[in-house]
Amino acid sequence: MNEIVAIVPGTFDPVTNGHLDIIKRAKRIFNHIIVAVAVNAGKTPLFSFNERVEITKGVVKSDIELRDVTVEGVKGLLIDFAKKRKAKVIVRGLRAVSDFEYELQMAFMNRRLNEEIEMIYLMPYIKYSFLSSSIIKDVYLNGGDISNFVPDLVVKAMNKKIGRRSTQ
Numbered sequence: 001m002n003e004i005v006a007i008v009p010g011t012f013d014p015v016t017n018g019h020l021d022i023i024k025r026a027k028r029i030f031n032h033i034i035v036a037v038a039v040n041a042g043k044t045p046l047f048s049f050n051e052r053v054e055i056t057k058g059v060v061k062s063d064i065e066l067r068d069v070t071v072e073g074v075k076g077l078l079i080d081f082a083k084k085r086k087a088k089v090i091v092r093g094l095r096a097v098s099d100f101e102y103e104l105q106m107a108f109m110n111r112r113l114n115e116e117i118e119m120i121y122l123m124p125y126i127k128y129s130f131l132s133s134s135i136i137k138d139v140y141l142n143g144g145d146i147s148n149f150v151p152d153l154v155v156k157a158m159n160k161k162i163g164r165r166s167t168q
């Protein structure tokens with residue numbers, strides 16, 4: 001059987017248990033998973049590009065279920081990166097209908113750019129369906145406990161980042 005490489009792209013600002021759920025589901029289907037951390041010029045991330053790559057790498061490395069998953073930072077078009085890595089599939093998570101419109105636009109655009117790469121959508125476990133990196137940041141900034149929603153390493157990274165910010 002052909003080896004199928006799948007890319008799981010995102011901003012990962014920061015990576016949450018919802019992202020990990022999607023990566024694990026993808027891993028059960030495809031032979032090799034590359035998590036692609038995007039620069040994302042359209043958003044103003046809390047964590048820098050390098051920090052997001054490093055945190056995501058650290059989280060993936062410390063999870064035995066994610067053995068063999070690789071993490072790479074991606075600058076430029078995702079579809080070009082996918083082609084370079086010989087990936088056939090891009091996997092995205094769909095939480096709610098609100099994700100759908102944006103994903104549909106992106107899927108059609110990606111198809112225009114490269115017809116050979118398919119976008120595939122996976123639904124997370126229901127308990128993660130409300131979770132987003134933005135909500136995590138909001139909760140954290142307002143003093144809430146995020147430890148049930150993100151890996152320990154992310155809590156540590158948030159402590160370091162926000163702690164440093166508040167002293168500036």
Ligand code: ADP
Nearest residue numbers: 009010011012018019092093094124128131132
């Ligand atoms: P982007 O800016 O590319 O949307 P995100 O890091 O916000 O990057 O999300 C990356 C991918 O992970 C998207 O497909 C998004 O729908 C999915 N995702 C994010 N949070 C969750 C979650 N809680 N459950 C399922 N999928 C999720």
